[in-house]
Amino acid sequence: MRTATLGPGERGEALARMAERELDILVVGAGVVGAGTALDAATRGLTTGLVEARDWAAGTSSRSSKLIHGGLRYLEMLDFALVREALKERGLLLERLAPHLVKPVPFLYPLQHRGWERFYAGSGVALYDAMSVSSGHGRGLPTHRHLTRKRALQVAPALKKDALVGALQYYDAQMDDARYVTTLVRTAAAYGADVANRARVVGFLREGERVVGARVKDLEQGGEFEVRARQIVNATGVWTDDTQQLIAERGQFHVRASKGIHLVVPKDRIHSTTGLILRTEKSVLFVIPWGRHWIIGTTDTDWDLDKAHPAASSADIDYLLEHVNEVLAVPLTRDDVQGVYAGLRPLLAGESDATSKLSREHTVAHPVPGLVVVAGGKYTTYRVMAKDAVDEAVHGLAQRVADCVTEDVPLVGAEGYRALWNGRAQMAQRTGLHVARVEHLLNRYGSMVDEVLNLVTADPKLGEPLGGAEDYLRAEVVYAASHEGARHLDDVLTRRTRISIETFDRGTRSAREAAELMAGVLGWDRAQTDKEVEHYEKRVEAERESQRQPDDQTADAARLGAPEVQPL
16 A cells, blocks of 8 residues: 655645545544544545644653553453453554554563462463453464563563562563554555644534534644534543533543653663563552663653643652662662653543542543544553544434444555565665664564665665664654654654653754754754754753652643743
8 A cells, every 4th residue: 555645745735635625524633542533534435634733642642651452450450341352452453453563572570479479460361361362363472471480580680589489471562652653644644534733723613503623723834724524533632621621511521631650771771581560559560671771660640730741750750760679689770761751641530539540441422513522541442442433423424434444454564564574684785774773664664664765775874873863764854754744853852763762861962963854854944943953952951850850740840941842
């Protein structure tokens, strides 16, 4: 299939088309659920638009634990339906929909009590594996195994000897969450959806009680225009209540935000061949392999401050370090932390005050004619949420619409990926790149890798590593702006790549070079290029300051000290 190019020209054309005709479906919000909804609608033959106020996945969907998992701990809550659904989706993503982006990852669960705990935890993991296989899409992952303490310490030498009496090892999956959403958006566009980021909905159009469209502000070029649609899907996550207020209607449910923070540390700080899952007094703590790094997370605390830039406080960082150090023979310190990021989970508000007890289930509602709201859920089950949202919207279209087909629609880059992976040594020889570099590219772009390599052919200097972030080629920065919808430096350093959390300088050493590479694609003059670099540096400075603050209120105030490069 053809891949969609999301450059500046294509963005302008998409906005113009949305303003010129009535759409069947307009999706508001391009996190994983909104992007998945746009793909679902487009592949049913519906004329579809997708608008996002900031960047693809700029909110929750770029700040997760980066896991595709069934949710082992939900078994303990006896939420079997949610786990079964998520395990089916995990298998689909690994095997069919996105094998280039979703990869197996092993986890070690240390046992601290003899006898009963091995039986109790082992029964849960065995059920997890059985539910995965019974879904029909779980045969690609190894099943769990029981380990003695000696064997567990061979697999994970970083653990204290007295931190465990044995262990279980099982498998889940992981992905780069922001890259996944970008690929979803491109797939939706390839099937005909009109998509635009930096396009904010500032109001809804009404005819009587019915919502018939939205007023959209172009944050890049300026100006407002109307997009008329027969049905609108509000998929704005933690902003759901804010978006609902634009129609002055009380929602049928409310969404609360739970803050989760993660630390990124270099691979050599924790000597292990497997990830770890540890119990805490409130939830679980993951230590997740992430390329040449580890991701440690997460927290789960109520948040009612700024939604756009949730801040990690010094207390949050200390909490994670304290808990992971309980099991590590060589403790981590603040100096080991390369990156920190904070995200907000959209939870359906319940009666419990503890966010860890609120529902991870999702809900779809039709509060007024013409408007569908989808909220809650978890990243792994985004496709199911999208299906349910479009099913609900279809009821208001008064025409026969095809059923959901996304279970059989691979994302762009998936088709041909395995064949290219098998031939990666020849690709390395042909391009002159190291085979490890080719593997890196294949696992980011899949069969679209040739589009990146064509840039290098046209300009061999783009085949060189980006200064200060040698894991990435200069071509990847250009490609992000020319093909993936990146509009600002922050989009590239934070989401198209992960330089902002994978380097000790948080990407400031790469900022100037990256901005100059983007300038050629986006037509920036020297003043705009300087502005992009300045704003990025101020963002990093504000984040570092927030992470020195003792609590949420002071951390939030410090983080908001950095200006937006493009005011919302």
